[in-house]
Amino acid sequence: MSRLNNDELVLLDNLIYLDWDADENEELKDLIDNLLEDGELDRIINKTKNCLVSMCKNEWIKILKQIQNKPNLQDLKIIDLVNHKSGMRVACFVDSQDNCTVVFRGTATSKEWDDNGQGAYEYDTTEQKYALSYINSLNFDKIVVTGHSKGGNKAQYVTILSPKVLNCVSVNGQGFSNEFINKYKDNIEKNKNKIVAINSKYDYVNCLFNGIAGEIHYIKTKFQVNPLFYHKANILLDDNGDLRQESNRGIFSKIINDFSTSIISDLPEDIRNLTIDGIISAIEFVLCHDKNNDKLIKIGGSILIMLTYGKYFKYKEAFALSYVILQILMLPLLLWGDFIDIEETHSVELLNEVIRKISNAGDKIVNKINIIDNKFSPMSNTVSNAINTLINKLKAQEI
The missing domain is CATH 1.20.1320 (phosphoenolpyruvate carboxylase, domain 3)
Structure with missing residues (x-):
């Protein structure tokens, strides 16, 4: 099978927010079937008390069913799920041809709030270092990385600093500090073309700090009553689980x-x-x-x-x-x-x-x-x- 496309990666960026557990080599299709069983999704939502990026149960069901309808995603196995004490959550998915995809979760616990701010004024935050260590520990040399929000920031970070990363898709990911840009100027110039940024046209978070992506796409989403909700990853997708129509960057x-x-x-x-x-x-x-x-x-x-x-x-x-x-x-x-x-x-x-x-x-x-x-x-x-x-x-x- 071919590597995952951007639509499929965004679906995984949503999935990682649910606090599910997985056995080594568990098939993704089995995990999704289990989550859709009576009561299981409710249990997971209640278990994850800190943050579910303001998504209701029906939105989660929609995401899970969209994953079921993607053949490439049904072929995946989960080989390495880590819930770090810092709050970082990351999973490695592998297909039948050993193509490796790593998904970093965005902020979901209060433990990670301080690290988010550090990203605007430090060279390397604690969670960024953990993310790099995770990537370098995997027994794969051509890794695709992705993540939403702070997860997108981590995905970009490891792309700049690890030769194991083949390419990166960052979804509404926040940028980097001036200190980081100056310290890693050469690494950024060498690796920025590996990074694709997919942003909601009216997302505010991806406007924060300095972007480093070599390729940027802006997506026109449905109207959101709360302007901050343009940051949500699920609104980038249509009813089929495909990215919505591309647009220009918001003029402001x-x-x-x-x-x-x-x-x-x-x-x-x-x-x-x-x-x-x-x-x-x-x-x-x-x-x-x-x-x-x-x-x-x-x-x-x-x-x-x-x-x-x-x-x-x-x-x-x-x-x-x-x-x-x-x-x-x-x-x-x-x-x-x-x-x-x-x-x-x-x-x-x-x-x-x-x-x-x-x-x-x-x-x-x-x-x-x-x-x-x-x-x-x-x-x-x-x-x-x-x-x-x-x-x-x-x-x-x-x-």
Whole structure:
């Protein structure tokens, strides 16, 4: 049989989120049949309490039946399933011709939230190192890797650093830190053409930080009431389990990416680390627990309190300043639904209203930074410049 296509890989990226167990060499078709038996799927869903990327039972049944209808997937055996103490979950699937496919799960437990933030300011995170060790331990030399969200980030990471990886499909995967890009510049240039990124047109998470994929596809999905749900992997697929129609990148995605990166890059290290941990964890919390994205600021603040107490308690000003920076970084996310509406309706009036909201919020944020401590005036200048640049780009954007 031929290697798995992108549709089939995305189905596996969904499947790995269910907390199933498998015996060595268990056939995937037997696992799926078992999951669809009366009561078994309910048991698995109840067992996985932390996060099921906001998918209901009917959505899971649909994914499982789509897997049943893919002959290539029915030929697979599961030879190595690992649930690491860090929260990382990964499985190796092999077909009758010993073609090896490794699937990394995205964030599904609170243990992994801190690692998500580290990906924006460290060279290599703990889970990325575990992922690389897993790949290098396998007795295969031409491995296809895939993953959704943080799983996509891990898949890209091992592709850059392991010669065993043949190619990679990252689904709505977040990018990498400036530190990582600078450290592994040569590895990235050598291996980026192995990496295919498949993103929802309106996904916010793949806009975060620096992308390294040599080939990028944007998929037009069905409308999502909660804009954060454009991050879900299952919405990329149609009723047959095939990828939906390809589209162009959302017109505001790069503008928002440049804005976030410009602020994050110039923050003092302790404030940068704390702020990124807060924003990533807040996004993951909303995705995992089906909360409205209008609660993001409150959730982010609660998470910052926990992080400040645990890791940054020595810094008296860390919480106050990080909370202010988090508010401005989350502003585009809170307005993400409006950005989507603007692109879909070409509404100049709505764009002007969004620009007004950003301008007003920006003025308040800059004032708050100055009130906290005058020594942070260079930071207020950085934020002010970033907001002005964002506004100017939005004004110049043709819709």
